[in-house]
Amino acid sequence: xTFTQFPTASALGLLAATGLAIVLIYLLKPPPQRxxxxxxxxxxKLAAKPRPRDRWRTLLSxxxxxxxxxxxxxxxxxxxxxGDNRLRRPILVIDDAPSMxxxxxxxxxxxxxxAARQLIAGALTPITIADTSSSFGIRTFSTPAAALEALDxxxxxxxxxTAFPKLPADWIGGDRHxxxxxxxxxxxxxxxxxxxxxxxxxxxxxxxSRFETRARVAGSRSLFLEVHxxxxxxxxxxxxxxxxxxxxxxxxDLDLRAGERWTAVLDLDQSxxxxxxxxxxxxxxxxxxxxxxxxxxxxxxAPVVSDIALGFAGPDDSAVKRVLEADPGVSVTSQIETAPRxxxxxxxxxxxxxxxxxxxxxxxxxxxxxxxxxKSAARFSELRLVPIASTASSSPLAADHEDTRVxxxxxxxxxxxxEDDALDPLLVSDDDTVxxxxxxxxxxxxxxxxxxxLTFDPSTSNLPLADSFPLLISALVRQLDRVVVEESRGPxxxxxxxxxxxxxxxxxxxxxxxxxxxxxxxxxxxxxxxxFELQAGLYESSGGAESSADSMTITPRGPVTLRRGxxxxxxxxxxxxxTGPGLSWIAYLVAALIATELWLRSRxxxx
Amino acid sequence: MSPPAAGALELxxxxxxxxxxxxxLVSKQLLPGAFKGEHRSRKxxxxxxxxxxxxxxxxxxxxxxxxxxxxxxxxxxxRLFEEEGDLPVYLFLDSSGSMTAHVxxxxxxxxxxxxxxxxxxxxVAAFAYIGLTNLDRVSITAYADGMRDCLDTIRGPGQIIxxxxxxxxxxxxxxxxxxxxxxxxxxxxxxRGLVVVVSDFYDASADDGLRRxxxxxxxxxxVAIRDPSDSPPDIAGRVELIDSESGRSSLVMLDPALVSAYxxxxxxxxxxxxxxxxxxxxxFLEASTQVAFDELILxxxxxxxxxx
Numbered sequence: 001x002t003f004t005q006f007p008t009a010s011a012l013g014l015l016a017a018t019g020l021a022i023v024l025i026y027l028l029k030p031p032p033q034r035x036x037x038x039x040x041x042x043x044x045k046l047a048a049k050p051r052p053r054d055r056w057r058t059l060l061s062x063x064x065x066x067x068x069x070x071x072x073x074x075x076x077x078x079x080x081x082x083g084d085n086r087l088r089r090p091i092l093v094i095d096d097a098p099s100m101x102x103x104x105x106x107x108x109x110x111x112x113x114x115a116a117r118q119l120i121a122g123a124l125t126p127i128t129i130a131d132t133s134s135s136f137g138i139r140t141f142s143t144p145a146a147a148l149e150a151l152d153x154x155x156x157x158x159x160x161x162t163a164f165p166k167l168p169a170d171w172i173g174g175d176r177h178x179x180x181x182x183x184x185x186x187x188x189x190x191x192x193x194x195x196x197x198x199x200x201x202x203x204x205x206x207x208x209s210r211f212e213t214r215a216r217v218a219g220s221r222s223l224f225l226e227v228h229x230x231x232x233x234x235x236x237x238x239x240x241x242x243x244x245x246x247x248x249x250x251x252x253d254l255d256l257r258a259g260e261r262w263t264a265v266l267d268l269d270q271s272x273x274x275x276x277x278x279x280x281x282x283x284x285x286x287x288x289x290x291x292x293x294x295x296x297x298x299x300x301x302a303p304v305v306s307d308i309a310l311g312f313a314g315p316d317d318s319a320v321k322r323v324l325e326a327d328p329g330v331s332v333t334s335q336i337e338t339a340p341r342x343x344x345x346x347x348x349x350x351x352x353x354x355x356x357x358x359x360x361x362x363x364x365x366x367x368x369x370x371x372x373x374x375k376s377a378a379r380f381s382e383l384r385l386v387p388i389a390s391t392a393s394s395s396p397l398a399a400d401h402e403d404t405r406v407x408x409x410x411x412x413x414x415x416x417x418x419e420d421d422a423l424d425p426l427l428v429s430d431d432d433t434v435x436x437x438x439x440x441x442x443x444x445x446x447x448x449x450x451x452x453x454l455t456f457d458p459s460t461s462n463l464p465l466a467d468s469f470p471l472l473i474s475a476l477v478r479q480l481d482r483v484v485v486e487e488s489r490g491p492x493x494x495x496x497x498x499x500x501x502x503x504x505x506x507x508x509x510x511x512x513x514x515x516x517x518x519x520x521x522x523x524x525x526x527x528x529x530x531x532f533e534l535q536a537g538l539y540e541s542s543g544g545a546e547s548s549a550d551s552m553t554i555t556p557r558g559p560v561t562l563r564r565g566x567x568x569x570x571x572x573x574x575x576x577x578x579t580g581p582g583l584s585w586i587a588y589l590v591a592a593l594i595a596t597e598l599w600l601r602s603r604x605x606x607x
Numbered sequence: 608m609s610p611p612a613a614g615a616l617e618l619x620x621x622x623x624x625x626x627x628x629x630x631x632l633v634s635k636q637l638l639p640g641a642f643k644g645e646h647r648s649r650k651x652x653x654x655x656x657x658x659x660x661x662x663x664x665x666x667x668x669x670x671x672x673x674x675x676x677x678x679x680x681x682x683x684x685x686r687l688f689e690e691e692g693d694l695p696v697y698l699f700l701d702s703s704g705s706m707t708a709h710v711x712x713x714x715x716x717x718x719x720x721x722x723x724x725x726x727x728x729x730x731v732a733a734f735a736y737i738g739l740t741n742l743d744r745v746s747i748t749a750y751a752d753g754m755r756d757c758l759d760t761i762r763g764p765g766q767i768i769x770x771x772x773x774x775x776x777x778x779x780x781x782x783x784x785x786x787x788x789x790x791x792x793x794x795x796x797x798x799r800g801l802v803v804v805v806s807d808f809y810d811a812s813a814d815d816g817l818r819r820x821x822x823x824x825x826x827x828x829x830v831a832i833r834d835p836s837d838s839p840p841d842i843a844g845r846v847e848l849i850d851s852e853s854g855r856s857s858l859v860m861l862d863p864a865l866v867s868a869y870x871x872x873x874x875x876x877x878x879x880x881x882x883x884x885x886x887x888x889x890x891f892l893e894a895s896t897q898v899a900f901d902e903l904i905l906x907x908x909x910x911x912x913x914x915x
Contacts, residue, residue: 030844030845031845032844032845032846032847032858033840033842033844033845033846033847034846034847034849034856035840035842035846035847035848035849036848036849036851037836037840037848037849037850037851038705038706038723038807038809038834038836038837038851038852039705039807039809039850039851039852040848040849040850040853040855040856040857041809041810041811041850042809042869042872042873042876043848043857043859043869044857045872046859046865046868046869046872047857047859049868051864051865051868057860
């Protein structure tokens with residue numbers, strides 16, 4: 001970035017900061033010590049005599065002041081003092097990642113093109129231009145005019161992966177001048193010899209940072225929504241959510257403070273217009289003067305929950321049967337020969353079943369082991385042999401099940417029920433998997449399909465039939481064959497972990513995220529910027545199929561603190577500053593010169 | 608003569624006064640005295656020291672005819688004797704503010720016992736005492752911003768207490784101006800005599816004033832009082848120097864080179880005074896307050912051939 005490209009506000013800010021520094025220097029100048037002397041007659045005589053050292057001191061002071069002024073000018077103007085690169089063959093790598101579309105009046109891509117034009121205009125050799133999405137490729141132009149014309153072909157691509165182009169190894173360094181024009185949002189593996197031109201400009205941005213649907217087991221379908229004001233000003237946005245039929249589910253205004261995240265969970269089954277399974281949902285956040293449009297829209301698809309078909313055999317007045325028939329996600333049939341899943345109460349087949357089966361208070365069967373090992377939450381480290389209840393036993397779920405039969409060698413997945421324990425927490429874990437039940441088989445027998453055994457007759461147990469018992473049965477049934485919850489997302493929509501905090505240099509900073517899966521936060525530093533990139537838990541949409549990436553990359557300056565989320569791979573993105581490698585040490589040099597001047601003044605070595 | 612009572616004096620104790628009693632103030636030149644003091648005078652008279660011959664004229668007393676010379680040269684020659692006379696002693700004391708200044712910060716302007724002022728007063732008091740005990744006519748003039756105060760023409764040991772009280776009552780402030788003081792003092796016809804100027808000589812008008820003394824053919828003794836306060840401040844960097852006499856300030860960048868230059872300038876000032884005195888056959892004495900006063904009076908004055 002050159003001085004002409006410097007934003008007016010930033011330039012004024014830097015000038016103001018420079019003026020402030022000058023005022024501070026003046027104010028910090030140590031006041032002269034006042035000393036009473038008998039007479040100043042001789043001192044005045046001395047002052048009238050020219051001293052050779054005075055001239056040297058004046059020259060030194062002038063020299064330091066000039067160096068400070070030149071340094072400040074270099075910082076302001078972004079002067080490239082590394083030498084004239086016009087005679088070296090330029091290779092321009094232009095970042096065309098989605099974040100380059102950010103910008104209020106002029107986008108970062110516009111600024112990148114302007115920077116590229118200046119570099120191209122001064123080139124005296126053939127020019128090579130490449131982009132980071134590989135849509136433009138790597139092209140070499142013999143004349144600046146051709147290169148300038150081709151610049152307009154580089155546009156922002158929302159759904160293409162971003163990576164530093166694969167340049168030939170001998171292009172790095174040597175007589176080639178590699179310039180990377182980027183906003184620094186994406187972590188590019190930029191060679192050390194490259195000069196980085198920073199076109200990052202902060203923008204006011206309100207966007208949808210989370211828009212995903214889920215269906216819970218035995219629960220409703222929900223839309224999880226998060227809108228984030230990543231800017232530095234409060235905003236008023238209009239939020240709309242509609243489905244493919246044009247039905248508006250949500251239409252409201254949102255007043256968000258700077259940095260505020262607004263979250264909501266929308267029950268798709270209870271909404272004004274029930275959303276059809278599989279239909280697409282579109283969320284839109286409209287904000288005046290929004291600097292980044294890419295995250296203003298999000299797509300998701302309403303979950304599809306498929307029914308569970310199962311065959312039931314047992315008493316006619318079975319409480320289990322009543323529960324199954326009342327479950328909206330279950331279709332019960334008595335044709336157990338053809339049923340894809342079985343629930344057998346008080347009966348057991350002679351041989352291991354061929355389909356997933358839930359046995360409730362089963363009788364003795366040759367293939368069933370007699371005892372099962374279990375873990376007790378009360379005695380966590382204790383493995384115990386728990387007898388499987390005899391058929392229709394009246395086991396009251398006593399603490400030790402001492403009067404029940406035992407299936408030996410049974411493989412326990414999890415404890416079923418404990419006395420005095422609440423039932424619900426045992427049924428559903430944090431990740432929606434059912435904990436109750438186990439696969440049982442006696443030694444030597446091989447199961448063709450999962451078999452769960454409930455070792456007692458629930459109808460005669462002390463389980464609360466109206467409350468926990470249906471939940472238990474429903475969960476066990478779904479454990480026979482995991483419920484398929486179809487979730488889909490529209491193009492360009494990715495899931496982003498929204499609860500990621502980054503601690504850098506002791507200061508907590510929250511990442512700004514966008515719907516492209518990039519969590520972006522530019523932290524102005526001194527000098528230049530540090531950039532962060534987050535690629536977390538992304539569902540990359542390609543041709544309707546979904547895939548999940550479980551890696552996350554973040555590039556902070558300091559250590560990373562995660563409140564929740566996937567494992568992180570921490571990298572450091574080295575951006576040497578806004579205007580090339582000279583900027584950092586110029587700023588430090590200016591600071592050192594100012595300190596030197598102050599010290600010399602305090603010692604009376606300069607005036 | 609017995610020394611004055613010690614209780615009446617603060618500047619000198621009785622022992623010191625007794626020691627001064629035995630000293631005689633001598634000028635390098637023989638000066639005529641209006642009264643018969645203890646100094647030789649070029650005025651020929653009735654003394655006992657032979658001075659010269661002159662031809663006998665009618666009316667001369669035959670007592671002074673040198674008869675052996677008459678027998679030898681066949682001429683009547685009259686012997687002349689030097690007449691002993693009193694010596695006018697003009698004491699000038701610098702009573703400007705610089706005589707009380709000390710090097711100190713502006714926040715601590717404590718004036719520590721006015722060292723140079725006391726020292727100078729003791730010197731003047733010593734001259735006055737010695738002059739009075741030798742029956743000389745003594746004048747004491749304090750000058751700052753012109754002629755400030757004057758104790759004019761006292762004579763005889765009985766005036767010692769008066770002189771000392773005059774000195775004790777002096778105020779030290781204002782700017783030194785020896786030229787104006789001398790003009791004012793010598794407006795009245797004064798006999799030639801011994802002029803003693805006691806000052807630190809931070810005085811731009813010193814050259815003009817001293818030239819007047821030379822023109823009037825006085826015998827002059829310059830006593831330059833030097834004190835640690837005359838040394839440059841022991842600090843570095845930007846320093847605002849405040850003149851203790853005028854209150855003017857000068858901003859200087861104190862560094863070792865400037866301090867060295869200042870010391871050289873101070874020494875050069877003393878050298879110039881010394882050279883001036885030598886050219887005019889005057890006496891010059893640099894009196895440091897670091898030298899014990901007794902030692903100065905009894906030893907340094909002897910070394911300077913001022914006392915015997």
